[in-house]
Amino acid sequence: MAQSGSNPVGVDNTFRRKFNREEYLERAREREQQEEEARNKPKGKAPPVQRKPLKHRDYEVDLESRLGKTQVVTPIAPLSQQAGYYCSVCECVVKDSANYLDHINGKKHQRALGMSMRVERASLQQVQDRFDKLKKQKVAGSFSEQDLDDRIMKQQQEEEERKRQRRERKKEKKKEKAPEEEPEIDPDVAAMMGFGGFRSSSKK
Template identity: 85%
Template structure:
C-alpha cells in the first residue's frame, strides 16, 4: 500500500516540543534570577500604595436628576450623558455603575490606594468614639426630642390653619366693602341722571 502523504510532512497534527531547548531556557532563567536580573526586577521596585481611607467628600448623584441635556458626539467627556470620573477620565452611564466604579480597584489605584484597609488599634477606636460623642451630629435626637418636635410641628400647623382662616375672613370683609362702595344710593343716582339699569322695553 502506497503512502499518499508526501515525504517529510507530519500528518499527526500534534505539536512536538524540543525538550533540550526548553531545558536550556529554564536554566537561563534560573541564572538570571540568581544574578538578580529577572524581568520583574528590571521594571523597578513595586509601588507602595496607601491603605484605603474613607471619602472626605459627598458623592453627588442627584444634582443632574430630572434635567434635560443636549448630548453631541463631539462634546468633551465631562459634558456627555452619564457620570464623569475626572480621576479615570471615563463616563459611566448610571449611578449604580458609577458607585461600583469609584469603589472599585481601578479607581482606587488611580488615587494611589490599595484595596487593603489599615487595621485600627483599640486606642484609635476609643479616640474615634470620643470624637463622635463630642461632635453630636445635627439631626440626631432622643425620644424626648422627638416628642417635643412633634408637638412643636402640630402647634405650627395649627397656627398656619388659624392664619389661613383669618385671611379668608379678611378677604370676605374686603369683598363686602368693595360691593358696598360700588352700590350707589338711589336718590344720588336719580340726581345724576342714572336710572335703573333694567331695560325700558316691556
C-alpha cells in the first residue's frame, strides 16, 4: 500500500549549497593584486658582500716537504693525514701539486679567505713609493768590482775542486773493477789438490 501525503520518502537531496559570489570575487581580486605586486617588486637579493681585493701571499707554498716519502693511508684517517695536499681553509684534499695550485689560486678558495678576484688599483703615490723602495734595496745590495772578482774566483775554485773530486772517484771505480792478483799458493798444497800442472816448472 502506497503512503499517502505530501512528505517525500527517502533521502532529502533537495538542499543545494549557495555560494556568495561577491565574497569570492573579492578574494580573487585580492589574490590578483598580490601577484601583481610580487611581479613588480624587485627580487629580494641579499646586499652584496664586501670582499677585500686580491693580494699576494706572504708565505711560501710547501709542495716538496712530503716528496719521496712513504705514507700509510687508511680510510678512517682524517683528511689532513690522507694522501695528497690538504687545504685547511676549504677542508678538502687535492691529489697532486698542479691541482693544488689551481685550487689555492681559484675563486672558491679566495672567497673562503674573504677576498674577491679583483686586484686593487694602485695609486700614483703607491707606485712611486714602490720604486723608491726598490732603488734603496738595489743600492744597499750593490757590489763593487772587487767583490765581483772575488766571487768569480771563489766559483772557479769550487768548480776545480768538484772536477778533482770527480776524477778521484773515477780512479777509485777503475781500481775496484781491475782484476785482483792471484795469491801465491803453496806448491805442496797445490800438488796435493792436483793443481801442480797449471804452473810452469822451469826456474829462471
